[in-house]
Amino acid sequence: MSKITCMANGPFLVDGVSEVVDASGRSFDLQGKTRVALCRCATSRNKPFCDGSHKASFRVDDVAPRKA
Numbered sequence: 001m002s003k004i005t006c007m008a009n010g011p012f013l014v015d016g017v018s019e020v021v022d023a024s025g026r027s028f029d030l031q032g033k034t035r036v037a038l039c040r041c042a043t044s045r046n047k048p049f050c051d052g053s054h055k056a057s058f059r060v061d062d063v064a065p066r067k068a
């Protein structure tokens with residue numbers, strides 16, 4: 001089972017990942033990791049992975065609606 005967490009002011013944290021591929025279908029080397037942080041601020045110099053660059057100015061707060 002995989003899980004994606006929308007980090008406050010940061011990346012998508014993906015747990016349980018088995019593969020990340022580019023647009024042509026080529027796999028990135030995850031070096032056995034099953035947890036990756038995917039950039040969503042577009043400033044990482046290591047896309048599609050987060051490199052911490054979001055800390056400069058990326059602000060977003062994704063909050064799921066509460067169930068009644």
Ligand code: FES
Pocket residue numbers: 010011012038039040041042043044049050051052053054055
């Ligand atoms: S989300 Fe971290 S560098 Fe983009």
